Amino acid sequence: xxxxxxxxxxxxxxxxxxxxxxxxxxxxxxxxxxxxxxxxxxxxxxxxxxxxxxxxxxxxxxxxxxxxxxxxxxxxxxxxxxxxxxxxxxxxxxxxxxxxxxxxxxxxxxxxxxxxxxxxxxxxxxxxxxxxxxxxxxxxxxxxxxxxxxxxxxxxxxxxxxxxxxxxxxxxxxxxxxxxxxxxxxxxxxxxxxxxxxxxxxxxxxxxxxxxxxxxxxxxxxxxxxxxxxxxxxxxxxxxxxxxxxxxxxxxxxxxxxxxxxxxxxxxxxxxxxxxxxxxxxxxxxxxxxxxxxxxxxxxxxxxxxxxxxxxxxxxxxxxxxxxxxxxxxxxxxxxxxxxxxxxxxxxxxxxxxxxxxxxxxxxxxxxxxxxxxxxxxxxxxxxxxxxxxxxxxxxxxxxxxxxxxxxxxxxxxxxxxxxxxxxxxxxxxxxxxxxxxxxxxxxxxxxxxxxxxxxxxxxxxxxxxxxxxxxxxxxxxxxxxxxxxxxxxxxxxxxxxxxxxxxxxxxxxxxxxxxxxxxxxxxxxxxxxxxxxxxxxxxxxxxxxxxxxxxxxxxxxxxxxxxxxxxxxxx
Amino acid sequence: xxxxxxxxxxxxxxxxxxxxxxxxxxxxxxxxxxxxxxxxxxxxxxxxxxxxxxxxxxxxxxxxxxxxxxxxxxxxxxxxxxxxxxxxxxxxxxxxxxxxxxxxxxxxxxxxxxxxxxxxxxxxxxxxxxxxxxxxxxxxxxxxxxxxxxxxxxxxxxxxxxxxxxxxxxxxxxxxxxxxxxxxxxxxxxxxxxxxxxxxxxxxxxxxxxxxxxxxxxxxxxxxxxxxxxxxxxxxxxxxxxxxxxxxxxxxxxxxxxxxxxxxxxxxxxxxxxxxxxxxxxxxxxxxxxxxxxxxxxxxxxxxxxxxxxxxxxxxxxxxxxxxxxxxxxxxxxxxxxxxxxx
Numbered sequence: 041x042x043x044x045x046x047x048x049x050x051x052x053x054x055x056x057x058x059x060x061x062x063x064x065x066x067x068x069x070x071x072x073x074x075x076x077x078x079x080x081x082x083x084x085x086x087x088x089x090x091x092x093x094x095x096x097x098x099x100x101x102x103x104x105x106x107x108x109x110x111x112x113x114x115x116x117x118x119x120x121x122x123x124x125x126x127x128x129x130x131x132x133x134x135x136x137x138x139x140x141x142x143x144x145x146x147x148x149x150x151x152x153x154x155x156x157x158x159x160x161x162x163x164x165x166x167x168x169x170x171x172x173x174x175x176x177x178x179x180x181x182x183x184x185x186x187x188x189x190x191x192x193x194x195x196x197x198x199x200x201x202x203x204x205x206x207x208x209x210x211x212x213x214x215x216x217x218x219x220x221x222x223x224x225x226x227x228x229x230x231x232x233x234x235x236x237x238x239x240x241x242x243x244x245x246x247x248x249x250x251x252x253x254x255x256x257x258x259x260x261x262x263x264x265x266x267x268x269x270x271x272x273x274x275x276x277x278x279x280x281x282x283x284x285x286x287x288x289x290x291x292x293x294x295x296x297x298x299x300x301x302x303x304x305x306x307x308x309x310x311x312x313x314x315x316x317x318x319x320x321x322x323x324x325x326x327x328x329x330x331x332x333x334x335x336x337x338x339x340x341x342x343x344x345x346x347x348x349x350x351x352x353x354x355x356x357x358x359x360x361x362x363x364x365x366x367x368x369x370x371x372x373x374x375x376x377x378x379x380x381x382x383x384x385x386x387x388x389x390x391x392x393x394x395x396x397x398x399x400x401x402x403x404x405x406x407x408x409x410x411x412x413x414x415x416x417x418x419x420x421x422x423x424x425x426x427x428x429x430x431x432x433x434x435x436x437x438x439x440x441x442x443x444x445x446x447x448x449x450x451x452x453x454x455x456x457x458x459x460x461x462x463x464x465x466x467x468x469x470x471x472x473x474x475x476x477x478x479x480x481x482x483x484x485x486x487x488x489x490x491x492x493x494x495x496x497x498x499x500x501x502x503x504x505x506x507x508x509x510x511x512x513x514x515x516x517x518x519x520x521x522x523x524x525x526x527x528x529x530x531x532x533x534x535x536x537x538x539x540x541x542x543x544x545x546x547x548x549x550x551x552x553x554x555x556x557x558x559x560x561x562x563x564x565x566x567x568x569x570x571x572x573x574x575x576x577x578x579x580x581x582x583x584x585x586x587x588x589x590x591x592x593x594x595x596x597x598x599x600x601x602x603x604x605x606x607x608x609x610x611x612x
Numbered sequence: 613x614x615x616x617x618x619x620x621x622x623x624x625x626x627x628x629x630x631x632x633x634x635x636x637x638x639x640x641x642x643x644x645x646x647x648x649x650x651x652x653x654x655x656x657x658x659x660x661x662x663x664x665x666x667x668x669x670x671x672x673x674x675x676x677x678x679x680x681x682x683x684x685x686x687x688x689x690x691x692x693x694x695x696x697x698x699x700x701x702x703x704x705x706x707x708x709x710x711x712x713x714x715x716x717x718x719x720x721x722x723x724x725x726x727x728x729x730x731x732x733x734x735x736x737x738x739x740x741x742x743x744x745x746x747x748x749x750x751x752x753x754x755x756x757x758x759x760x761x762x763x764x765x766x767x768x769x770x771x772x773x774x775x776x777x778x779x780x781x782x783x784x785x786x787x788x789x790x791x792x793x794x795x796x797x798x799x800x801x802x803x804x805x806x807x808x809x810x811x812x813x814x815x816x817x818x819x820x821x822x823x824x825x826x827x828x829x830x831x832x833x834x835x836x837x838x839x840x841x842x843x844x845x846x847x848x849x850x851x852x853x854x855x856x857x858x859x860x861x862x863x864x865x866x867x868x869x870x871x872x873x874x875x876x877x878x879x880x881x882x883x884x885x886x887x888x889x890x891x892x893x894x895x896x897x898x899x900x901x902x903x904x905x906x907x908x909x910x911x912x913x914x915x916x917x918x919x920x921x922x923x924x925x926x927x928x929x930x931x932x933x934x935x936x937x938x939x940x941x942x943x944x945x946x947x948x949x950x951x952x953x954x955x
Contacts, residue, residue, distance in 0.1 A: 098653035185667035
């Protein structure tokens with residue numbers, strides 16, 4: 041190797057310095073988006089998986105990933121844009137997405153869907169009836185770790201989607217195969233048959249867990265061990281017909297999407313959306329405020345409140361389906377005593393929670409079903425803070441001034457999810473003070489989300505807890521009733537408080553298959569009245585799902601899964 | 613001789629790893645929650661629960677699970693012996709792949725921080741010991757009080773606020789590179805090395821720019837204990853007989869200091885090595901503030917989700933790295949103090 045000449049060395053140094061200077065300047069320009077049509081979205085995490093039958097389906101950020109790269113057959117029409125600039129869906133009006141139109145034959149309980157022609161996915165495939173059949177066949181195979189597709193089909197009473205699919209016996213294996221309940225009429229027509237009338241059929245089709253796969257792309261990634269390509273959508277990509285295509289996906293780090301140029305509703309206004317995991321919510325706030333990100337979510341109510349006055353940033357939201365309630369387990373003494381339950385209901389500091397816990401972005405909740413859901417019925421007389429009345433009820437319950445309650449110290453350990461400490465911490469402290477004033481020996485018991493979930497969903501042994509994470513994904517009062525309040529042996533899957541009332545069970549059994557909506561709503565109202573008088577759940581507040589965004593974009597929409605649809609976004 | 617020592621240490625290391633693997637396998641199963649519950653949030657029916665339990669293999673007897681994990685049950689699939697750390701229950705990706713993505717981020721961060729901290733802290737510690745009560749010594753005392761008074765998490769947030777939000781000289785705390793740009797093509801997993809291999813100097817300097825603040829935070833935190841260690845060991849060395857003899861023999865101060873430093877560095881290196889091993893997982897708070905997807909964050913996320921295979925994998929890999937670091941330290945010791953090699 042010949043030695044370098046002085047000029048050469050000097051030229052190299054100059055080159056190095058030029059690159060150094062230019063890159064430093066570029067760095068100082070910081071993370072400004074590459075073009076006005078790019079959006080940097082700061083979130084608490086990125087999708088852990090895109091497989092709705094996979095292990096990550098229950099994680100909110102995974103759902104955000106799914107709804108932006110997949111597409112449903114039908115969805116809700118937009119109702120309005122609220123005063124905060126957030127669009128709200130109309131739960132009473134469905135519009136076609138991948139399905140152009142549909143009809144229902146009451147006699148045979150069969151829905152006929154006409155699919156749109158020329159719909160193209162990111163993989164280049166064109167939508168046909170085979171894609172719909174593939175989606176339902178995959179759901180019925182229950183081959184994933186958490187079979188949500190099957191579950192939603194079952195909730196919507198699609199024929200033959202029964203629990204017989206679970207197990208390894210010969211009859212189970214046969215039950216896993218798609219039969220004549222979902223059939224292809226021609227390339228763009230599909231028929232789906234229900235086993236019984238059920239108003240939940242169209243609502244379940246809007247949910248991420250029944251969005252349509254692109255068979256061609258999915259089958260390209262199938263293997264002998266994994267014929268339904270779970271690994272592909274768990275870890276690598278997606279085969280569907282959504283508004284965005286995956287450019288880059290590094291778990292625990294970032295999820296970069298580019299607009300699908302062939303999207304059937306038109307090419308999205310935002311070319312690129314990069315979802316970046318920023319674990320500290322305070323950092324999401326400062327980066328958004330500095331203008332280097334355009335969208336942020338999962339901030340604390342206090343942070344949203346502080347951003348409301350910040351220049352260049354907008355904050356908005358909608359009280360759609362997020363709420364906070366007190367969970368009292370009927371199997372834990374003394375919560376089996378209705379007077380104790382009522383006493384607690386009168387000792388909750390409702391107004392203080394709204395003002396100090398949610399900075400005014402919440403309202404009192406007079407029911408046990410989200411008030412925006414069809415079939416919701418408000419209680420005539422919701423509970424209000426009245427410590428004197430709480431004390432009187434406690435005395436009536438046999439515990440004057442709380443005497444005798446010390447024997448139930450374990451029951452009064454108020455559990456909540458430790459990861460939500462910044463949001464729930466001030467609220468549980470306010471509840472503890474107020475309940476202590478009324479005579480209840482309340483202690484606080486934060487625990488990891490997984491442990492809370494285990495005790496709530498599986499063991500069902502949490503005596504006393506604050507819950508602010510339940511949002512029924514089926515938009516219907518009946519769905520919420522079945523999920524949370526029907527007895528465990530009658531199909532109440534998430535009856536975390538071990539509530540059992542024959543009136544509720546029997547009325548729901550009739551309402552579930554009632555084709556007349558008015559009659560169904562009346563039955564649901566009577567159920568909700570009973571639930572409120574039993575204090576099955578103690579509803580506290582409904583709070584807003586909020587987002588913060590740069591004033592350089594608009595088009596934020598609220599959806600029941602609380603996930604932003606990037607297609608709705610517009611640049612200014 | 614040296615080779616025999618290394619081989620013996622490696623053999624002992626393997627036994628240690630095996631013991632730890634088995635211990636961790638049972639310990640995590642004592643955690644107070646059932647990992648299956650996380651899978652059934654939307655459909656918590658008994659059938660769905662059984663399906664999820666089967667999918668992640670916890671429906672099998674615990675002895676079968678252990679043998680499978682160790683790779684001693686070929687009918688169950690590959691295990692540790694076959695180089696398989698299992699599949700994460702959160703990401704559903706192989707744990708080895710997850711760790712191979714996360715570990716280089718942390719190694720890059722803490723190695724840079726340690727190199728800079730050593731360059732700064734060793735001379736300062738030396739000076740403080742050579743002139744007790746002098747300006748450097750006083751400044752070190754004040755700095756020690758300062759740096760040790762708040763957790764690194766607090767300093768990191770403060771640095772972000774001052775250097776990014778107020779002064780605008782640091783990039784936003786959004787990880788290793790500008791999220792709107794593509795990372796360098798992966799070869800080693802270390803972004804800085806990969807960008808150089810790709811000849812992409814723009815990305816390389818962008819990386820350095822993004823690493824500036826997290827590295828500075830760690831240097832600020834790490835320098836305190838390193839200075840103290842060097843100062844203390846140096847003080848001891850300066851009172852040793854050979855220093856007294858050297859001074860009596862009229863050797864120049866700089867030569868005496870060099871002799872003393874050599875003697876002081878041996879115990880200091882041990883502590884620095886332990887600190888490095890600790891920081892592999894201990895940098896988690898700095899990783900979290902600067903959105904760096906490192907091994908610390910991966911470990912915390914795995915623990916909170918009761919993701920057994922990921923927890924086992926992280927413990928195993930961090931322990932293995934710590935063992936290698938300790939072995940290297942012993943070799944370094946032998947170079948600093950040849951008497952050890954003789955023993």
